[in-house]
Amino acid sequence: MDIREIYHHFDKAGCCTFATVDENGYPVTRIAHFFAFDSEGLYFRTMRVKPFYRHLAETGRVSVCGLVTTSAAITLGPDGMPVEEPGYFIRVTGDCREISFETLSRKAEAEPMFALGVKDILRYPDMTTFCLWRFKGEIYDYDYEMTARDHKLERMFFDFGGFERPFKGLRIGPDCIGCGTCMANCTFKAISFGEDGIYRIDPGRCDACGTCRHNCPAGAVEVFQ
Ligand code: SF4
Ligand code: SF4
Structure with a gap:
């Protein structure tokens, strides 16, 4: 933009x-x-x-x-x-x-x-x-x-103007066991399951509501603040 x-x-x-x-x-x-x-x-x-x-x-x-x-x-x-x-x-x-x-x-x-x-x-x-x-x-x-x-x-x-913009938000990390709970509970439809068998969060749709992190049984959802 x-x-x-x-x-x-x-x-x-x-x-x-x-x-x-x-x-x-x-x-x-x-x-x-x-x-x-x-x-x-x-x-x-x-x-x-x-x-x-x-x-x-x-x-x-x-x-x-x-x-x-x-x-x-x-x-x-x-x-x-x-x-x-x-x-x-x-x-x-x-x-x-x-x-x-x-x-x-x-x-x-x-x-x-x-x-x-x-x-x-x-x-x-x-x-x-x-x-x-x-x-x-x-x-x-x-x-x-x-x-x-x-x-x-x-x-x-x-x-x-060259302002640094490191990633802030939530990401699914390597501890994910692929249970799909996060995707089922995300009302923002921000989580997808790729052909490579990996769950991902789309930062363009994620509200950072925290529901996926709250429900993840493996503690795999990482927060970058
Ligand atoms: S709830 Fe956690 S373990 Fe299950 S698919 Fe999502 S990130 Fe992976
Ligand atoms: S933080 Fe909320 S909006 Fe973002 S992926 Fe998790 S459940 Fe969906």
């Missing part, structure tokens, strides 16, 4: 949750949005007097998540279980750096998308711009009721 597509998904989500960590190690969130992108990253703004700015300046790190769905409300079905409209969220975590007004102005000369940032800073002089220049991310597309497909999840993982 390229930077244009990533930006497009965040733009569709509109207002997104931006998370930083404060001086006491607590996560803090607020609503903001990306207003531009280019080959160097995704851009957002904040004011220097805000704690958000201090966290960004001190840590150089941010995590952002946006939800796209027809209804964020969750209702309960006849069985008392939650029923959710299909949708997806996009999230990224990575490194950001402040860019100068001069740099932003140069970008605005080449790409009108940046002009909004320039105008805003001229109006609110304490405002500044950050570029999320290196990150990893994911699109988590859910259809829990399986209204449009025969499985609940489609997850797509991506990275940008």
